[in-house]
Structures are given as structure tokens and as C-alpha cells.
Amino acid sequence: MAQKNGSNFFFDKVLPTLFSAGAVPVILGALFKIQHWDGGSEMLTIGLGTEAVIFALYAFQSFVQPVEKQPAWERVYPELADDYNGPVASRASGPAANGLTAGMDSMLANAKITPDIFDSLGKGFRNLTESVSKIGEITDAAVATNDYAKNVKSASNAINDMNKSYGVAINAMSSMADATKDAQAYRDQFQQITKNMGALNAVYEMELQDTTKHLKAMNAFYGNLTVAMENMSDATKESQIFKGEMTKLTKNITSLNSVYGNMLTAMRGNA
Numbered sequence: 001m002a003q004k005n006g007s008n009f010f011f012d013k014v015l016p017t018l019f020s021a022g023a024v025p026v027i028l029g030a031l032f033k034i035q036h037w038d039g040g041s042e043m044l045t046i047g048l049g050t051e052a053v054i055f056a057l058y059a060f061q062s063f064v065q066p067v068e069k070q071p072a073w074e075r076v077y078p079e080l081a082d083d084y085n086g087p088v089a090s091r092a093s094g095p096a097a098n099g100l101t102a103g104m105d106s107m108l109a110n111a112k113i114t115p116d117i118f119d120s121l122g123k124g125f126r127n128l129t130e131s132v133s134k135i136g137e138i139t140d141a142a143v144a145t146n147d148y149a150k151n152v153k154s155a156s157n158a159i160n161d162m163n164k165s166y167g168v169a170i171n172a173m174s175s176m177a178d179a180t181k182d183a184q185a186y187r188d189q190f191q192q193i194t195k196n197m198g199a200l201n202a203v204y205e206m207e208l209q210d211t212t213k214h215l216k217a218m219n220a221f222y223g224n225l226t227v228a229m230e231n232m233s234d235a236t237k238e239s240q241i242f243k244g245e246m247t248k249l250t251k252n253i254t255s256l257n258s259v260y261g262n263m264l265t266a267m268r269g270n271a
Contacts, residue, residue: 011065015057022054 029044031037074081 022050025050
């Protein structure tokens with residue numbers, strides 16, 4: 001059904017909704033297939049079939065969609081008509097809305113801020129920079145004290161002029177100072193964390209060295225224990241050999257005693 005503004009409910013509402021909803025089964029089918037869930041092939045088939053139908057509808061949309069009625073701009077601007085051959089009418093543009101630049105210009109004009117004041121501000125900042133640079137030279141040469149005092153006085157005068165002319169600028173600089181303090185606090189915290197990490201690394205290094213020493217001592221102990229076990233094994237073997245030799249010697253002595261006993265018996269019988 002057509003609306004008063006020339007839009008069509010079916011083509012402007014229904015079809016875009018179908019196009020978006022048709023992507024759902026495709027994505028679900030791909031998800032099922034990737035995750036290897038049950039029914040992945042069926043879901044992917046349903047999704048691709050739905051997408052094919054949607055693309056077919058999209059292909060015929062341009063042929064059956066009613067043409068949207070365009071406004072007759074040539075009634076307001078005759079020079080837009082195809083058959084217009086006259087001169088182009090000049091139209092005075094209305095007052096443009098004041099942007100940020102216009103607002104800044106108005107604020108500067110109301111505050112009576114002129115380029116001379118900007119020059120004075122620049123000179124003041126330059127003097128302030130020179131004064132800050134002199135601070136590092138004071139520790140090396142006491143002669144720079146007079147120049148430092150003059151520069152500080154000049155910088156103070158410039159800052160006073162700046163305070164009189166730039167109240168808004170001072171507020172902005174205060175905000176920048178607050179941000180600088182926050183950055184300084186963040187840097188201090190980061191340095192503290194770095195120190196703590198360094199101390200922790202030192203403790204870890206000491207523990208690692210102690211652990212290494214203990215491991216070396218344990219390795220040496222186990223090495224000595226292994227040697228002792230090997231020596232005991234060798235001693236056991238030698239003890240077995242000694243036992244066998246002693247057994248043989250005992251047998252030999254027994255045999256020898258038997259021989260001597262027989263000889264004594266024979267000698268006594270002859271006597």
C-alpha cells in the first residue's frame with residue numbers, strides 16, 4: 001500500500017526485513033557446521049536456500065517496485081527545468097548561523113583583544129621561557145642573578161598584562177596545570193611501580209641464586225652417594241670372593257689335618 005509521501009510499505013518495510021532476517025539461518029547454518037554440531041548440514045542447506053530466495057526477490061525488486069515520485073523542483077527553481085534557457089536568477093543568501101569562529105571573533109572583539117595584545121602575550125611567554133632557561137645557569141654562575149631578576153620581573157609584568165586581558169585563557173591554563181599534575185602523579189606512581197618491580201626482581205634473583213646453590217649441593221651429594229653405593233657394591237663383590245677363598249682354605253686345612261691325623265695314627269701303630 002502506498003503512503004502519502006510516495007513510499008511503499010512492502011518494498012520499504014517488508015522486503016528489507018526479509019533481507020535481514022534471511023541472513024539468520026545462513027549464519028546459524030555456518031555456526032552449526034563450524035562447531036560440528038548435529039544438524040549442521042541441514043541448517044546450512046536451509047540457510048543457503050533462504051538466501052537464494054532472498055537474492056531472487058532482490059533481483060526482481062527493481063522491475064516491480066513502483067517509482068518514487070520526485071518533487072517538482074522546477075516550480076521553485078525554474079532554471080532546473082530541462083527546457084529553461086533564461087538567465088540564472090541570483091538569490092541573496094540569508095544570514096548564516098554564527099559558527100565557532102564567529103563566536104570567537106565576537107568574544108575577542110567584546111573583550112577588546114587586539115593583535116598588539118597577542119604580540120605582548122608572545123613576548124611575555126618568550127621572556128618567561130628565557131627566565132626558565134636562566135634557572136639552570138644560576139647553579140653554574142652567580143653572575144646571572146641580575147639578568148635572572150630582570151627577566152623574572154619582565155615575565156611578571158607580562159603575566160600581569162595577560163591576566164588582565166585573558167581571564168578565559170587563565171582558566172584554560174589552570175585546567176592544563178591540573179592535567180599536568182595528574183600526569184605527574186601518574187608518572188610518580190609508575191616510577192614507584194618500577195622501583196617495586198626492581199626490588200622484586202632483586203629478591204627473585206637472590207632466591208634463584210640460593211636455589212641454584214642448593215641444587216648444586218644436592219647434585220654433589222647425590223653424586224657422592226652414587227660413588228659410595230658403587231664402592232659398597234664393589235666391596236660386596238670382593239667380600240663374596242674373600243668368603244669363597246676362605247671356604248676353599250678351610251677345606252684345604254681340613255684335608256691337611258686329616259692327612260696329618262692319618263700319619264700320626266700310622267706312626268703310633270708302628271711304635
